[in-house]
């Protein structure tokens with residue numbers, strides 16, 4: 001066993017004396033440090049901005065004067081999504097999906113970008129996050145360092161003399177693997193720092209630890225792949241060529257192709273056609289502003305019968321408010337069913353894409369990383385659902401106030417003159433029913449659950465690679 | 479005692495017969511020199527003793543153990559000096575020796591290493607220079623120092639004197655004579671007919687994977703280089 005350590009130390013010494021290895025590592029460490037600092041700063045600023053914007057939006061809503069309740073329904077309100085603490089490492093979908101939603105009556109708005117920081121004039125290039133650097137560039141530096149591990153010895157006719165000392169092929173390969181593992185742990189120091197800072201900012205320590213473990217596993221897969229190729233092929237240049245091709249295929253070609261395939265095989269229905277059918281469905285629900293809409297005829301009859309009233313003016317509640325409540329309820333049901341269908345479609349696409357992790361470990365780690373960091377599709381959907389729940393609740397609270405605090409006669413007179421308009425208002429204290437909103441990070445067990453499938457894929461990659469390495473080492477033995 | 483033994487050894491390389499049924503042995507305390515033209519199968523013979531090449535027929539034995547059945551045990555008792563003094567360019571002589579000896583599980587002191595380097599008369603100024611700045615002969619000296627330090631019962635030396643200057647060759651011959659006198663068995667591949675005759679007890683002549691002649695020295699009368707030389711050239 002000692003010889004494994006000696007071989008590892010020998011390899012580390014070689015890297016320390018090689019300009020290529022040192023230069024490559026330095027460039028990588030600079031790249032990861034810069035992206036870590038920039039992303040952490042950016043996400044923290046983003047978080048502060050969202051919290052502030054949310055507070056401002058709430059203040060604005062609350063300081064509105066007495067008004068007609070339905071005006072407040074249309075006045076609307078904003079909710080903001082603050083990034084989870086681990087977004088400093090992997091912003092995931094957060095970076096490319098909207099962070100704010102405008103909440104108003106009768107509509108479900110899509111999320112918008114809260115700021116113009118990532119504008120189109122940046123050439124469509126996306127933000128380089130620490131996660132992306134580890135997913136894409138770390139394998140490259142591992143290849144750069146590790147490709148010669150065994151091929152170099154073979155090329156320098158050192159393999160036979162080394163083995164003739166009584167060193168087995170297994171020891172040789174394990175020693176090189178140990179050296180590569182040490183190197184991988186060294187280049188993961190920036191990840192540890194970023195995640196530790198995130199923990200101080202509120203991230204779950206377990207989630208941070210899990211991120212470390214899965215990235216370690218991912219980079220080990222690359223390390224083993226590198227060693228396998230290095231031990232099979234005879235020339236360093238061929239090893240490098242083969243590994244670079246693997247890198248290109250696994251990191252660039254396959255993930256993009258997978259997206260193409262998924263979009264082709266599992267298409268989402270187009271926005272325009274869904275919007276048209278949605279419009280038709282909404283039409284059937286009836287217009288909540290119009291008490292004479294036949295859609296509410298039955299409701300009217302029921303109420304008159306219930307209160308034994310002759311006309312709407314005799315009702316103890318404001319029928320316009322009742323219609324608004326009923327209209328919003330029905331309309332929201334329709335909107336929600338469409339939203340659920342869209343989210344299910346998106347989720348299905350995402351699951352299809354995750355399947356391609358069997359072909360490339362890069363996709364597997366992408367999914368695991370986003371899930372654990374809390375920046376995956378499920379999290380984005382959660383934001384949309386929470387926003388919708390908030391929208392529905394505040395609209396209905398206002399509608400209830402409309403039905404209960406404003407009389408029918410005052411309400412229908414509201415446009416007669418200025419005095420009538422002033423009479424058709426409710427007290428501003430009602431606006432408080434809005435409550436305050438904060439988008440919290442999802443619970444850890446949910447995140448782990450959604451990472452589980454891709455984690456199994458990555459684990460399978462790891463075991464497959466171990467078997468490959470075992471076979472390669474056995475080949476060296478003789 | 480028979481330390482190395484080849485019994486009707488056949489080896490195939492790249493689907494061609496590299497060794498075609500050779501028989502010979504090396505006793506302890508003996509220097510056996512293998513002579514032969516390029517591609518005759520000399521290096522192949524050494525590699526088969528080390529278990530890197532498996533016999534298609536016949537067998538090789540090291541200290542009586544069949545190599546195929548226990549490669550690890552066989553390698554433990556043999557030192558192999560490869561054809562091209564294979565050492566690490568990015569390390570100096572000291573570091574190279576230390577590294578190889580660590581891997582061979584052989585514990586030596588600093589002074590052992592200094593002693594060995596002195597014995598191969600490697601200039602002390604160059605001990606701490608990286609091997610990429612060494613000449614061929616200097617590298618060869620380090621490789622020889624390593625073979626001494628391994629201190630095994632058997633030495634397999636593939637062209638150990640290649641690149642050495644005449645003085646160094648004489649020193650080397652004295653060195654292996656000394657080792658043999660201490661009971662080591664030495665199998666040495668060489669192209670130096672005169673040197674071989676000076677130092678070896680026996681000489682085997684290989685041609686096309688076959689042992690075509692064996693010459694022995696007799697009490698104090700070394701092998702006559704003239705005879706070996708003409709045998710070498712015959713039928714060429």
Ligand SMILES: Nc1ncnc2c1ncn2[C@@H]1O[C@H](COP(=O)(O)OP(=O)(O)OP(=O)(O)O)[C@@H](O)[C@H]1O
Pocket residue numbers: 491492496514515516517518519520521522523
């Ligand atoms: N790596 C190899 N792969 C396949 N065949 C080889 C290899 N090395 C040598 N051979 C073949 O084995 C035969 C014996 O070669 P070997 O290296 O034993 O010769 P040698 O006597 O050591 O020659 P030299 O004096 O040139 O070192 C030759 O026919 C050669 O073609």
Ligand SMILES: [Mg+2]
Pocket residue numbers: 520521522561636
């Ligand atoms: Mg040879």
